[in-house]
Amino acid sequence: MADASRRTVRTIVQTAVALAVLLPAIIDASGIPSxxxxxxxxxxxxxxxxxxxxxxxVQALMPRWLRTGPDRDDELRRLDRTGGGGL
Structure with a gap:
């Protein structure tokens, strides 16, 4: 897939997800009864x-360029603290 096509698909997916996340706030602000x-x-x-x-x-099934990064706290919890090299 060409770079322009990937950027377009990524932008469309990101916009759809952002709208899905913001939809409750948009509806609340507009005064439309939920x-x-x-x-x-x-x-x-x-x-x-x-x-x-x-x-x-689902994150694992997505292409690498569409995945969100791992949570930093999760990375810290996975650290091997039994290896002897520590603080």
Missing amino acids: TLPWVAAALAVAGGLSRVMALPG
Whole structure:
């Protein structure tokens, strides 16, 4: 895939994920009642998409350029503290 195509796909995916994350705040700020069926469905889909995209298994299936980085705290927890070289 050409670099321009990858950038385009990545931008579209990132924008969709960002909108999914921001959708609850956008709906709240707009004053649209969240009890409307289409709004409730959109919020449910947005929440589900955000959760699924954050799963480690899904992250592993994504191309490297689309993955989020590991959590720094998780990296620190995995350090081998029994190796004798420490503080």
